[in-house]
Amino acid sequence: MAAETHNLAIFRGLLKFKSNQQKIWGVLIFLSIVTTVEVALGIIKPEVLMTSFLRMKLLNWIFIILTIVKAYYIAWDFMHVRDEKKRFEKCNCFAFDYFNTLSRIYSFAGSRLYI
Numbered sequence: 001m002a003a004e005t006h007n008l009a010i011f012r013g014l015l016k017f018k019s020n021q022q023k024i025w026g027v028l029i030f031l032s033i034v035t036t037v038e039v040a041l042g043i044i045k046p047e048v049l050m051t052s053f054l055r056m057k058l059l060n061w062i063f064i065i066l067t068i069v070k071a072y073y074i075a076w077d078f079m080h081v082r083d084e085k086k087r088f089e090k091c092n093c094f095a096f097d098y099f100n101t102l103s104r105i106y107s108f109a110g111s112r113l114y115i
Helices: 020-044 058-077 086-112
Strands: none
Touching: 020 058
16 A cells, blocks of 8 residues: 555654654554563562552553553554544454453453353
């Protein structure tokens, strides 16, 4: 596909790029920053994040949220979900939410659940 047919902006138009190559570098830098934050938190393990929230440490919640952000962004930009029709986007989001909810139910009640 030609560069004109692709959306060359990220963060809902906050950053605009002139070519696909520049955009790939921009996304790589964003994902590297998020990964660096994850690694730094994993090494430092701040005591304030070791408190429990919903039966899990806050640090673990931060890791889960940052991982979901990265996965969503990779799918949105590199798998071109942003270029799809709204109905297809909603279908994908529904499927993600459905499996996410199932995994949460299983993880919280897994020991008492017989599937």
